[in-house]
Amino acid sequence: MKFIADGMLGKLTRWLRILGHNVKYSNRLDDNQLLTIAKKERRILLTRDLELYQQATAKGVNAFYFEGTDEAERLAQLAKRFGIKLEVDMTISRCPKCNTRVKPIEKEKIADKVEKSTFTYYNEFWQCPKCEQIYWQGAHWTRIRKTLEQAKENLKKLKKNEK
Numbered sequence: 001m002k003f004i005a006d007g008m009l010g011k012l013t014r015w016l017r018i019l020g021h022n023v024k025y026s027n028r029l030d031d032n033q034l035l036t037i038a039k040k041e042r043r044i045l046l047t048r049d050l051e052l053y054q055q056a057t058a059k060g061v062n063a064f065y066f067e068g069t070d071e072a073e074r075l076a077q078l079a080k081r082f083g084i085k086l087e088v089d090m091t092i093s094r095c096p097k098c099n100t101r102v103k104p105i106e107k108e109k110i111a112d113k114v115e116k117s118t119f120t121y122y123n124e125f126w127q128c129p130k131c132e133q134i135y136w137q138g139a140h141w142t143r144i145r146k147t148l149e150q151a152k153e154n155l156k157k158l159k160k161n162e163k
């Protein structure tokens with residue numbers, strides 16, 4: 001299951017990559033390019049644009065249209081439709097910036113690449129082999145967990161409404 005997201009879904013793209021999904025994204029792609037790539041690479045087109053969604057379905061491209069306003073709502077919709085797991089598993093996480101799978105890196109190797117306090121407080125680090133960005137589950141992680149908890153709550157509601 002691979003995705004391509006329209007130019008309005010940059011934030012959601014980063015979320016999906018953290019959750020381990022392969023998402024192509026560029027805000028320079030126009031509608032035609034999005035449809036062509038989706039079809040050629042068999043990616044599911046994620047969009048907030050109803051017109052684009054309709055074009056996609058007319059052309060036989062698998063597409064998903066969002067109505068939700070925030071990430072927790074959108075993630076819940078995706079979880080319901082595609083069974084996406086709302087948990088971060090760093091062994092499958094992708095770099096939110098470039099979509100490459102991140103790899104664990106020994107703490108010693110990044111000593112001169114992160115702030116001293118970060119190096120002192122955290123022991124587990126990951127690096128993107130392509131763009132070399134370093135990741136750790138720092139203070140921002142609380143917010144990530146919160147959003148995922150909210151998404152899970154939303155998912156429960158979505159499932160309940162269905163019955």
Ligand SMILES: [Zn+2]
Nearest residue numbers: 095098128131
């Ligand atoms: Zn990267």
